[in-house]
Every structure is written in structure tokens, then in C-alpha cells.
Amino acid sequence: MELQIQNLSKTYANGVHALDSVSLTIPRGMFGLLGPNGAGKSTLMRTIATLQQPDSGTIRFDDIDVLRDKHKVRETLGYLPQEFGVYPNVSAERLLEHFAVLKGIADRKARKEVVSALLHQTNLYDVRKKKLGGYSGGMRQRFGVAIALLSNPKLIIVDEPTAGLDPAERVRFLNLLSAIGEDAVVILSTHIVEDVSEICSRMAIINKGRILLEGEPLSTIESLRGRVWRRVIDKSELEGVEREHRVISTKLLAGRTLVHVCESSTPGAGWNEVEPDLEDVYFDTMTAAA
Amino acid sequence: MTSVQMHTAPRFGQVIREQLKAVSLSLRLPVLGAAALGTIVTALTLVDFARGKGGVEFAPDLSMIPAFAGILLPFAIWLSEKPFGARLMWTLPVGRTRHAFAKVLAGYIVLIIAVTVFVLWLLFLALITKGNITGDEMIRMLPSAIVPPRGTLDPSMIRTIRWVPPRALWLVPFTAATAAYLVGSAVALGIRYPFRWIIGIIAAGFLAAAVGHGMSGDAMDLAAGKIVGNFFFGRYGVDAVLTARAESFKTIVKVTTGEWVNVWRGLPDVSDWIIATILWTALGIAGLTAALMRHRERR
Numbered sequence: 156m157e158l159q160i161q162n163l164s165k166t167y168a169n170g171v172h173a174l175d176s177v178s179l180t181i182p183r184g185m186f187g188l189l190g191p192n193g194a195g196k197s198t199l200m201r202t203i204a205t206l207q208q209p210d211s212g213t214i215r216f217d218d219i220d221v222l223r224d225k226h227k228v229r230e231t232l233g234y235l236p237q238e239f240g241v242y243p244n245v246s247a248e249r250l251l252e253h254f255a256v257l258k259g260i261a262d263r264k265a266r267k268e269v270v271s272a273l274l275h276q277t278n279l280y281d282v283r284k285k286k287l288g289g290y291s292g293g294m295r296q297r298f299g300v301a302i303a304l305l306s307n308p309k310l311i312i313v314d315e316p317t318a319g320l321d322p323a324e325r326v327r328f329l330n331l332l333s334a335i336g337e338d339a340v341v342i343l344s345t346h347i348v349e350d351v352s353e354i355c356s357r358m359a360i361i362n363k364g365r366i367l368l369e370g371e372p373l374s375t376i377e378s379l380r381g382r383v384w385r386r387v388i389d390k391s392e393l394e395g396v397e398r399e400h401r402v403i404s405t406k407l408l409a410g411r412t413l414v415h416v417c418e419s420s421t422p423g424a425g426w427n428e429v430e431p432d433l434e435d436v437y438f439d440t441m442t443a444a445a
Numbered sequence: 446m447t448s449v450q451m452h453t454a455p456r457f458g459q460v461i462r463e464q465l466k467a468v469s470l471s472l473r474l475p476v477l478g479a480a481a482l483g484t485i486v487t488a489l490t491l492v493d494f495a496r497g498k499g500g501v502e503f504a505p506d507l508s509m510i511p512a513f514a515g516i517l518l519p520f521a522i523w524l525s526e527k528p529f530g531a532r533l534m535w536t537l538p539v540g541r542t543r544h545a546f547a548k549v550l551a552g553y554i555v556l557i558i559a560v561t562v563f564v565l566w567l568l569f570l571a572l573i574t575k576g577n578i579t580g581d582e583m584i585r586m587l588p589s590a591i592v593p594p595r596g597t598l599d600p601s602m603i604r605t606i607r608w609v610p611p612r613a614l615w616l617v618p619f620t621a622a623t624a625a626y627l628v629g630s631a632v633a634l635g636i637r638y639p640f641r642w643i644i645g646i647i648a649a650g651f652l653a654a655a656v657g658h659g660m661s662g663d664a665m666d667l668a669a670g671k672i673v674g675n676f677f678f679g680r681y682g683v684d685a686v687l688t689a690r691a692e693s694f695k696t697i698v699k700v701t702t703g704e705w706v707n708v709w710r711g712l713p714d715v716s717d718w719i720i721a722t723i724l725w726t727a728l729g730i731a732g733l734t735a736a737l738m739r740h741r742e743r744r
Binding site: 234249256261 | 462463466467470473474532534536538544
């Protein structure tokens with residue numbers, strides 16, 4: 156089971172190249188698509204989810220041509236968009252049943268079983284009678300996952316799901332996602348590096364419509380081992396450091412600036428080698444592409 | 446995860462039933478509000494009746510409430526599931542056009558039920574207040590359809606006749622609501638930002654009128670007034686659909702004695718109403734078809 160994307164391109168009417176010859180092979184499991192705002196993540200997600208047509212390229216999900224056989228894909232698709240409209244005065248249980256019918260679960264008994272199981276799985280069973288208008292952000296996202304999981308989909312697309320969630324809700328949500336990635340292709344689109352590092356076995360970094368990096372998070376981190384250095388400097392020194400070294404990220408730390416650079420050998424006195432993490436991979440990739 | 450078999454697309458009848466339930470649930474609050482308002486009006490009417498005021502007249506053709514409900518309902522229906530953009534419902538294994546049509550149809554069923562309840566409620570009020578349920582009344586008619594200048598009409602020229610509205614006009618609330626709903630659905634489904642367009646057209650109309658008046662004075666005013674007048678009050682205009690022109694035929698004139706008198710300058714014509722209904726319903730169907738086609742799958 157895998158999703159193959161070949162040379163996908165999309166240019167909007169305003170001239171923005173949202174996708175530029177994107178090619179990816181996504182196997183079963185959790186796949187993280189990482190990129191900043193405006194990188195093309197949502198365009199790619201919407202295209203795979205059969206919501207918009209690309210200008211060129213192909214997408215195949217096993218033997219299904221995603222761009223031509225949209226109905227067939229939708230029979231096995233679970234999609235959680237950034238925003239999904241809900242009926243605020245309807246209970247979660249009722250609305251989930253509504254979507255279950257629209258996803259083709261016609262048999263009433265089977266539908267009730269599925270709805271009950273999904274509400275348990277998403278930890279919403281105790282609040283199933285509560286109106287959706289009263290749900291918190293995290294609860295709504297979990298409800299969105301329940302909708303996406305109806306009819307046992309094999310291709311699941313989750314677009315920026317943790318944006319706006321508090322830390323506790325984010326952890327609960329990621330735990331839920333990691334459990335569903337075993338028997339499906341799950342694509343998690345996000346700009347939050349930790350989302351990918353915590354639960355994804357494969358990833359890609361995208362920016363300005365182009366895939367900059369594709370691979371396993373651990374392998375990409377390993378490729379930076381011995382090359383990431385850290386130093387705390389004053390803000391006034393930053394310009395000089397940027398001239399002399401390949402700065403990949405800067406952060407504020409107690410009023411001073413924490414700088415990470417990527418160099419094959421020690422940059423000099425005062426620099427400490429650090430264990431690279433996925434954030435370093437991300438910033439190194441973005442810096443190289445700039 | 447439960448081991449559920451992959452399922453094919455639902456049958457269209459199932460989609461319509463589900464949309465009917467979803468639309469009904471989403472309109473629960475407005476319906477409750479309308480029921481509360483209806484209860485208050487009923488109570489006040491009964492109080493008035495008890496105090497000796499006259500009964501309520503059953504004249505469903507004169508109420509524009511069904512038409513307003515028809516024009517506004519589509520916007521309420523599509524509030525939660527906006528038709529444009531990357532929406533969750535478009536990823537379901539139901540064709541986009543069919544899905545949208547099912548929702549429109551579900552809303553129409555809800556509307557007709559609501560209009561039926563409304564008409565029956567009017568009949569109920571008329572019956573319990575011993576009001577006139579046949580709609581016949583004595584009316585004053587002008588000698589012609591042209592309204593004379595103020596203070597020039599001799600009162601003896603006004604004829605008093607008994608007007609018995611054709612029973613067919615009891616269908617006006619249903620046909621008006623239908624035409625309004627079709628037009629409203631076409632706008633809600635077919636235009637991405639409908640309120641911008643509506644406000645824009647109104648603003649453009651005022652601007653054109655102001656410019657026209659500045660350039661050509663009264664001539665432009667007359668031409669513009671004629672166009673707007675015919676659109677709303679013409680033989681097959683908006684009022685013909687909404688009230689069979691009952692509203693536009695009513696007017697008030699000042700007679701030579703200085704008195705203001707309520708008169709009619711014509712009588713609703715059933716055939717004109719039928720033609721207007723057909724024209725506006727056809728316009729609504731054409732608009733809705735174009736709107737549905739806008740959401741068709743693109744290969």
C-alpha cells in the first residue's frame with residue numbers, strides 16, 4: 156500500500172507556484188509533511204484529497220488513479236482539513252452518524268457500532284450527547300479524526316491538526332494519530348517540527364512548492380551529527396556571526412541569542428557541539444534552499 | 446480500529462434523508478424562535494378578540510412571510526457547510542452536484558412543511574376569532590388603473606364592489622416561497638460571496654441613479670423609476686409572485702373633499718399570477734442549475 160506522487164505542479168491564477176514538480180512516495184504508516192506557512196502543504200493535501208486539480212502530474216494510490224477516479228478514492232479516504240464546518244447545535248453522536256451514512260455505512264446496526272467505537276477511540280464517548288458548539292478546540296479536532304476514520308479508510312490526510320491546540324490537547328491528539336497509522340497511509344501536514352519528530356516514521360520538507368528533503372527523521376538527524384554547534388551571544392554580535400558562519404537558527408534565551416550553526420568542523424572557541432534534532436534538520440534544509 | 450468493510454457510495458435516497466435530518470437539526474433554533482413568536486402572537490390575538498376587537502381575516506396571499514423565509518433559508522442552510530473551498534463534504538463518496546442538490550431538496554421540504562404550518566396557523570387564528578376565512582370583502586375601486594393627482598378625484602367616481610379572491614390564490618404562499626427559495630438557493634450556492642454582490646448591486650444602483658439624475662435630471666429619474674417599478678410592481682414583477690399583485694394594487698388617494706381613502710386600482714388576475722410564478726420559478730431553476738453545475742467534478 157503506497158501513495159505515489161509524480162511531478163505534481165499547480166500555479167494559482169495570481170501567479171503563485173503552489174506546487175513545483177512535487178514527487179513523493181509515501182508508504183504505509185505516518186508520514187510528516189513539514190513546511191512553513193505558504194509552502195504548498197495545504198495545496199498538496201487538497202489535491203490528494205480530490206478537492207482541487209493540479210495543472211500537471213499524477214497521483215496513484217495503489218492501483219487507483221487519484222486524479223481520474225475521485226469517487227473511488229473517496230471511498231477509502233479520510234480527511235481532516237484545517238477547518239471543517241460543524242453544526243453547532245447538533246450532538247457529536249448524531250453528526251457522526253450523519254457522516255457515517257454519507258460515507259456509505261447504510262446498515263443501522265453496523266453504523267451504531269462504528270460510531271460508538273470511534274467515539275471511544277477518540278475519547279469522546281462521555282461527551283457524545285453534548286452539542287458540538289460546546290466542544291473545546293482539542294475535542295473538535297478529535298471529532299474531526301472520528302469523521303476521518305469512518306469506513307476504515309486506507310488513506311488519511313490530516314492538515315495542520317495541532318494548530319491552536321494547547322499542549323495537553325496536542326499530546327492527546329498526537330497519541331490518537333499514532334495509533335491509527337499502522338494500517339493506512341497517514342499524511343500529517345504541519346509546520347510544527349515536534350509533531351513530525353514525535354510520531355512520523357518518514358517525512359518530507361517542502362517550501363515554495365518544492366520538496367527540499369525526503370527521508371526518515373532519524374536518518375536525517377544522523378546526517379547532521381557532529382555538524383551542529385551552539386553558542387549564546389549578544390544580539391549585537393549576531394550580524395558578525397552570520398557573516399562568518401552558516402547560521403541555521405536563532406532563538407532568544409533570557410534576553411540573549413542562542414545561535415545554532417552547521418559546520419563540518421568546530422567554528423571556534425565558545426562553540427559547543429550539540430546533539431542535532433529534527434528542528435536543526437528543518438532549519439538547515441530551509442537555510443540551504445534560501 | 447474496528448474492522449469494518451470498505452463501503453461504496455450511499456444511495457441517493459439515503460443522502461436526501463440524511464440531509465433532511467441535518468437541515469432540520471440545524472434549523473432547530475430558528476424554528477423554536479418562530480414557534481415562540483407564533484405563541485405570543487396567538488395569545489395577543491386572543492386577548493384582542495376577548496376585548497371585542499374583530500376577528501382575524503384569513504388572507505394567506507397577502508403575507509410575505511413565506512417568501513422571506515424562502516429567500517433567507519438557503520443562506521441559513523449553507524451557513525455550516527459552505528459550498529465553496531476545500532470542504533469536508535466534498536471528500537465524501539457522494540457526487541458533488543448530487544450532494545448539493547440533496548441539500549437544496551432537503552431544505553425545500555423543510556420550507557414547504559413550515560409554510561403549510563404557517564398557513565394552517567393563519568386559518569386557525571381566523572377560525573377561533575370567528576374571522577373571515579373566505580377572504581371576501583367590500584373594496585373601493587378607482588375608475589382606472591392610473592392614480593389621479595392628489596385632491597382631484599371626485600368621491601362619486603369610486604365604485605364599491607364585493608371582491609371574492611379566487612381560491613387558487615391560497616396557493617400564493619407556497620408558490621412565492623418556492624420561487625424565492627429557488628432564487629435564494631441559486632445565489633447561496635452559486636456565488637462565493639453573495640452578500641458582497643447584493644450590497645454592491647444596491648450601491649451601484651444608487652450611484653447610477655445619482656449620476657443619472659445629475660446628468661439628465663428628470664428624464665433619467667423617470668426611466669430608472671420605470672425599470673425599478675416594473676421589476677417590483679409590473680404585471681409579472683416581484684409583487685406578482687409574492688402576493689399576486691394584491692399589495693401593488695392597493696393605494697391611498699386624496700379625494701376632492703380632502704379625505705384620504707384606501708382604494709384598489711385593479712384586481713389580482715389569476716392568469717397573470719400563474720405566468721409570473723412560472724417565469725420566476727423558471728428563473729430560479731435556471732439559476733440553481735447553473736449554481737449546481739459550478740460544483741460539478743472537474744477532470
